Amino acid sequence: MEDLRIKHVSLELSENQESHRTQGFSSAKLLVVRRGAPFRVSLQLQGRAFNPQTDGLVVRVLLGKLYVTMPVTFSQSGSPSSWRAYISPEGLDPQRLSVFLQAPASAPVGAFRLLLYVLTQSSRRGYKAGRFVLLCNPWCPEDSVFIPFEDQRQEYVQSDSGLLYMGTAMNIVSRPWSFDQYEPEVLEACLSLLQVSPPHMKNSRRDYLQRSNPVYISRVVSAMINSEDDRGVLKGRWSGDFQQGMHPSTWSGSGDILVQWARSGFSPVKYGQCWVFAAVMCTVMRVLGIPCRVVTNFNSAHDTNGNLVIEEFYSETGKKLHHSTDSIWNFHVWVECWMSRADLGAGMEGWQVLDPTPQERSKGVFCCGPAPVRAIRDRRIDLPFDVPFVFAEVNAAVQTVIVRQGQALSFSTDSQRVGVLICTKAVGFPRPQNLTADYKHNKSPNSTLRSRCSSVSEDVSPRTDASHGVSVSLTLDKAPVAGEPVLFAVTVTNTEAVAKVMKEHLDAQAKEYDSSPFDSFWEAHSLIKLAPLEVKALHHQIDPALCEGVAGECLVNLAVVLEDVRTQERVLAFEEFNITSPQLSIQIAGGDSLTPHTKHAAAISFFNPFSVPVSGELTITGAGLIQGKVKYSMSALRPGGRVQQQITFRPNMLGAKMLQASLALSNNTIIRGFKMVSVNDA
Incomplete structure (x- = not known):
């Protein structure tokens, strides 16, 4: 009689990714699942029928040179801290078996190989069953990144678009950004980021083992987004010539940056500034399954000497002078990631500050965090990582000095200017949410701010x-x-x-x-x-x-x-x-509720408020809506003139999506606009 063999293995891509909420990654042709939840592997057998009394199955999963081997049982019970493989007795078919695999909620993230072994009384045969990617699981209560609200999981893990806040606290500018985590090659680039990091190159075994911990993962990613110490994603530049790359203001999404970095053999992409660093890190963390949001701190202090005082100098006629190594950025952008902090004890779980913009070294590396937001508010400067530095960014006092010929003529001190407003995009709505009271005591806990670009924070008052x-x-x-x-x-x-x-x-x-x-x-x-x-x-x-x-x-x-x-x-x-720039107006024919794989039309219009004619190039993008980019040239438009461009597109992904447009003008100004739409099955 012919012995038992496996004819075909199916990783049930569609079914598993739907149950694990990773459908958007299907373009990668890889099974993407989350730890702490079972996924199904189908085995088509040939030869004789499977006999559970005499035959056995063994599963081996490998991450690099690390591996776990487990027998396939007929019981779903087992330790939640161990890998499990089982067959449901109700679905037992001698010619076609469904094997369920479940990684513990503390398993390391990464790209795994899957091997299957068929054991009979006379033989042992091994089969390469394929590869799968394992991510953190914010839906699993046992996972250290579990966040207990579905609307927040949708916003901070699944959403592939959002708003970054820039400008000043009295005149907030909403900057559309496409996180692009479901775009082709982005998942692979994020996994490569872990593989080419210095900790992995130095000791891959230790790195793989530590990838179970989001604290460790977040520090590696924070360091790898900038290229100061490693083969990181972005090269920062804040002044001078940008001709060897892209000016940071021209980026509109993370996908182009991550794909360019990976395709170049991991050479840094030029150039980034704080909002670009933060937005790209947000993409990587969401890909890895760690809830993440982009946060803006208005009037952010960079205290180089750690004395919690920023000095600013003015001439006797009101000209601001560059006399100090300390500085105040009108805005600075970082990210917050949600995770438990077993290393710090009770009360420090929740949102953690991480800053990939290279400012100061942390344990010898240009990274920052994760610093618990609660620790910053409570001035727990005894805690790791980088709590004192972030505390200064939101709490330093400002001493203003008028000088003449090197002599101080007057002094004044302002203890309220720094960290005047800290905000992020509100869950489910295109408006800012005020987080200032989470970082600072005695701050108004306003939940949201007015959403228009001209919004003025009620916390802001004239000096x-x-x-x-x-x-x-x-x-x-x-x-x-x-x-x-x-x-x-x-x-x-x-x-x-x-x-x-x-x-x-x-x-x-x-x-x-x-x-x-x-x-x-x-x-x-x-x-x-x-x-x-x-x-x-x-x-x-x-x-x-x-x-x-x-x-x-x-x-x-x-x-x-x-x-x-x-x-x-x-x-x-x-x-x-x-000074607020004009915005592009985007109107969708038939409204903002769209049907997938159906042609839709949009009109993008621009009014020239400037005193001179302008020309430029219009670029339209939309993850899940438009493949790649669509570009149009705009000829000279007179002052006070209006121009309109019609486009058509076919959405290919369900959910909340962003259609965004940018117009790069001949006077070096970039005009932007965005429209949030909902793509739903008919």
């Missing part, structure tokens, strides 16, 4: 300086918009019962979000007479033509110095703000 009987404040009339004058008021209060004559010095400088300003592009000077105890409001405006070069990604540092003519004493007030 006022008072000295020697005179106080001054500077306030914008409204959030500045491209094509309109910047309107602001300087309010001067004489707190003494004597008349005063003051010199008013106004200065505006363009600046990058993370650096000191450039040269002034606008100045004004005047003489002011104040009666005893008088309050005087001085209204000013900056012509929109002067501001066109700083619309979009750049910001403005606007300062006023009041000088007492008699005593030469000075007071300073300032505001840093962004």
